Amino acid sequence: MSHINQIIALLQDHSPVLVVIVLLVFAYMMPLFARWKKEWCAPLALTSIALSLGFTGLLTWEVFASGPIRYEMGSWAPPWGIEFLVDYIGLFMLITIGIISLLILTFGTEDLTHELKEKVQGWYYTLYLLLVGSMMGLAITNDLFNMFVFMEIAAISACAIISIKSDRECVEASLKYLILSAVGTGGVLLSIALLYMVTGHLNFDFIAAGLENVLYVYPNNILVALALFTLGFIVKAALFPLHVWLPDAHSSAPSPSSAMLSGLVIKIYAVVYLKLLMRVFPAELFTIIPIFDIILILASMSIIFGSIFAMVQKDIKRMLAYSSIAQIGYVFLGIGLLTPMGLSGGLLHIFNHAMMKSMLFLSAGAIIYCAGVRNISDLKGIGLKMPLVMAVFTIGALAMVGIPVTNGFISKLYLALGTLEAGKPFYLAVILASSLLNAVYYFPIIIGAFFGHHHHDEYGEEVEEGPKVKKLPMAMGVPLTILGLGCIFFGLFPGVIMIVVERAVGMFL
């Protein structure tokens, strides 16, 4: 008995690192299994995410019981060792990433057999797990070194899961992503160097303490570091002027990759950026440079232009990709408002949008899988043939517009209250205008899918229109249903996730 207890205690002690390690270990086992026992790959990959989610559960329990957990790698205390810090924001991201990536991969097990060549399928799981692992690492890392490593892993694996289809479009898109993301990571690396130069530390807490002292000694170093960080993270998170890589990358990738990239990957950078702003840079700095106002402006441009670009798209996945640019704007809007309500709205929108957008991309994927069409004009009448998929798509679209009883409404409500709380009603107008724009490009798809196709030929017989469709496999239907119901559940009971969000916001403000 005592052995079991010991093992449990050991697991509990090391759960912050195990969350990430499990995924990395399984990731490297995947190619092996792909050669040896092909059919094991998918279940194993799912198991590893489930395990990681299990450790997240364990961490949630501990953090709620006894506050944030610090974990020193190899028992080397900072500033020398590297450190994980599982606080509420990290926990929030772990939960979001764990749940959503599990659902996406469940969908993917079926979809990938269709979209990818036989021999790369094993590799796909490797890349997917690496990406999930690195994002989880980014969520809980407490030093710049780790952050940079995880960012690079995430960038490369993200690039690879875009280009894995290895057709012309994908390769082109991933090249574009690679270059722009290299610019981003380059900027981040430079600013890490600049901060290290003035403080001599890489650990967040130590840098923060150091910066307090040297702010007026080396103001230029710090300002440039902030600027480069901002540049890097804005590229990565695809905020307005630097979003150019996103539409190509997200629309050409296999559907599970798109769901992953749009649903989770761009958000994690927003969170890391928020952590840096709030925990590393001294508050005094923001009196010199109004970075939050700049964020607000970029965010609202992102919201408006993302929506406007989305309106003119013909390809459904491209439209969803542009819509992501608008939605990441909401997250940054929340960050820029910097009031409890606004920030809650921004963070909550990370979770909500992860659900909605992955759901939308997956339903688009299901349509491509079953019906083989991806042009919006070809989607007419598809709702009658694939009722579940389009019902789920409808829920997602309603959530995007912010119709009550969906989770999108709740995050918009928080953001809207936040704008007034911050005394900036202009941004309320932005939020409302963008809701209308969302309606303008989402509703015609739904309307076309369900209505207006009740045609009779001259003999009074019902006319079948459009492509023939395959039956929706179980592995696709289940995650879609869960996500769809989840959107409504969190629209009615946002309190379930707000417990974590509120505490995360409490940490910052």
Place this chain on the structure above:
Amino acid sequence: MQTITSFLPVWVVLFPLAMTFLIYYVEKDSDRLRDSFSAIAAIGTFILVAAMYPQVMAGNVLIYDLFEIIPGLKITFRVDLLGFSLAAISSFVWMLVTIYSLDYMSHEHAQNRYYPTLIFILASCLGIFVAGDLFTLFIFFELMSVFSYILVVHEETYEAMKAGYKYIIMAIIGGLALLLSLIITFEIAGTVSLAETNLIGEASVLGLIAFFGYLIGFGMKAGMFPLHVWLPDAHPVAPSPASALLSGIMLKTGAYGLIRVIFNVYSPDMLSASGWNTIITVLALITILLGSAVALTQQDLKRRLAYSSVGQMGYILLGMSLLTENAVMGNIFHIFSHALMKSCLFLAAGAVIMKTGKRNIQDLAGVGRQMPVTMIAFTVAAVAMIGVPPFNGFISKWVLGLGAIEAGVPNYIIVLLLSSLMNGLYYLPIIVAAFFEGEMAIPVDEVPYRMLLPMVLLAFSCLIFGLFPVNLPFDLSRLATDFIMGVVR
């Protein structure tokens, strides 16, 4: 006045909601079960609403707090006299319309879509009337707005799709305007509960923005003048029972919302002091004249009825904007009257269109002799609409007229009379032609009794609620007026 915690208001919403899912579940296997469950849902809901009658008439307010969605904004239920009045008339008409649908829709396509939608919208529509705060009200309002799209485009013709698109975009704009006002109200007052009054007590810029937001959101739904443009397109293209509900009931949700805005969010004193109520008055007058005038030019029967709805909603808006006791009473009573009259007219029009296949007024000459019961019901409702005593429409106009004198604007009575004249001009020719002129080319027979019964009942209530000394809607309007004005006093 006493507040009583009761789950009954929640049942009023929950029961039809649960029935929606039940109908959806059984409809794949059996049409008969679907039809009977729909009827049961509508009848049961009416019984549930009626069950609140003793408590409400005793002057009590039924409340129930369900759960909190975000801090400060809860799903709450609260039924007072005003809410009850609206819920009662809505569930009554809804019940009759659902029974009417059973035969009317039996020849239509996509019935499996129609019935769950119909019952779901019943749930959300009643949710508006039993909501305890503006947030809950807004949620149900949005649900109703969005889902009634499905009823509007039911026919899926080109015109229906076009009207539907116009409808949904305007509904979304209205919803966003409401959301804006809701947020401003919450920010200023810290609560949006309808138990409070005077949430925005002072005339400020934000307050004015919120006022316009409410006016756009609810006014859009109520078919108020510059925002009525969706209505004449959307109402006629829907199947007739759905038109009856859209025109008879769902327009009233906008009016109800505005009454709440005037008496709970702002206060009559504050509105008359700041003069904001004149905005509604002016728009209401234009709405009355415009609706009636354009109705004159319409040749399509249902389109004429739809424009007539615009005109009639003008009366309701005028009543509430004058802020005097009689005017408000007339406004509430006209909500009752117009719900009964207009749904009766649309149902009768639907019966005629179903049998003859013609919607053009000129083609309907002689139909009264072929379908006497239907056309008599139509006649009763139309005459009530014109405002001929002893029908209920007369009482509404009479009380509204008194209200106008009370408010010191007797000139408005001329508008009322002018509009009555126009009502006469566009309803009477239909009736005269139907009974005394021409001959139908193809003889038609009367519609089945399940369609006749609702029409006859509605026409009959137009008569008795104008005639009888025991006048339930009138008493309710009087009490509700006392209640909402009393809160203010």
